Amino acid sequence: MEQKRSDIIANQIEELIFEGAFRDGTRLDEVQLSERFSVSRTPVREALLRLAQSGLVEHLPRRGVFVRQPGPIALMEMFEVMAELEASAAGFAASRMSDAAIQELKDVNLRCTAAVEENDTDKYYRENEQFHAILYREAGNSFLEQECLRLQRRLQPFRRTQLRLRGRLKQSMREHEQIVSALEAGDAQQAATAIRAHVAVQGEKFHHLMASLKTAAE
Amino acid sequence: MEQKRSDIIANQIEELIFEGAFRDGTRLDEVQLSERFSVSRTPVREALLRLAQSGLVEHLPRRGVFVRQPGPIALMEMFEVMAELEASAAGFAASRMSDAAIQELKDVNLRCTAAVEENDTDKYYRENEQFHAILYREAGNSFLEQECLRLQRRLQPFRRTQLRLRGRLKQSMREHEQIVSALEAGDAQQAATAIRAHVAVQGEKFHHLMASLKTAAE
């Protein structure tokens, strides 16, 4: 499927924001961006409007669009909702997922363990994402799946820093195993509780997240 | 705040789709629409791209945008997610909401009861929406609140038909009261369960929803 330029540009601008190339509150100038990407204002505008819809930037009519990095409170809120969505997904999956899918989760966990032993954060990150993606899929509700993926994508840059915490990888692994156990037992309640704890930002993770916000703002 | 034309047009097209002016799968022609609203293609395009993001229409690159009325399965999925989101909101609200807010809910319920007695479906509908809006707000998570409002808005046209069910108003009222009781007791678990049952499409409601879909397709 051929992509149109405005889509590509939207992704590129998104990437730039994630990378922190634009500080919070920066106005994104249509002309500047169009020159940067060597296109006219039209595709840039479409890209910006799209990002505004996704909440990454704010569009003030007749004023321009401004980068809106989520503050500490907004981030906590988003993680809280992510935890709830994943809890719902896990709850459904507990009764809906197939044995084959459970095996899939176990396989991913094996690769996760390998990544932990190799201390390969990037690999762990990828496999971890896969783990969650399977869960969303097995909830048997593709609308929920899409919503989960959407929010996951939004939180991606912040989630990544979380894993850099010392010992976090091993802890995360143990949680994965608990989740699989609950799913295998078909215990919706426990699966939901386990994943809620897995996703939630609390304890050490909270401080780490706050610290990463400070550095990003500099 | 001054609105721009593309926003107004987006809302109007949305309204037209909700009203069923466009059948499922209809291609929305940019030129036709621009003539209809007496504007150029540009604002129409922006409006259509926005609607595509919200999922109301599908945008196939270089093909056009097509109305995507949710089918039975998609609808059930969306209601299921709505129930989960509201359950989460209610759960949080159980421990976070103030006494004043509980009183607010009770007041709304009084007006709901009045609407039931007067058999005023529209009034009931408005007050019911208010009831849920208060709940979203009192979850103490504005991101969750926004997500709830977004999905509620999306399901609005289908929710409305649900209330036309015989005896549904009274049943709905009883459920509201149970929810308030649970919230007053600070019982997150029960509040979540109660609202899940309230929102979920099951039993009679399911058949009614299916029937409404058939008539809409004709």
Added chain:
DNA sequence: AGTCAACTTTTTGTATACAAGAATGTGATC
């Protein structure tokens, strides 16, 4: 010096023009 108003510049929103891909129609061939 500070403030306010009129003017200039900049920037967004909309209209129009052009380019390129998709859909459609026609005719030739089997």
Added chain:
DNA sequence: GATCACATTCTTGTATACAAAAAGTTGACT
């Protein structure tokens, strides 16, 4: 009659042009 190649037409995507609103600037007046 069916199918395929080619040409035409239509529609989307992008560029450019223009209009109108906001921001910025200059200068008079207190």
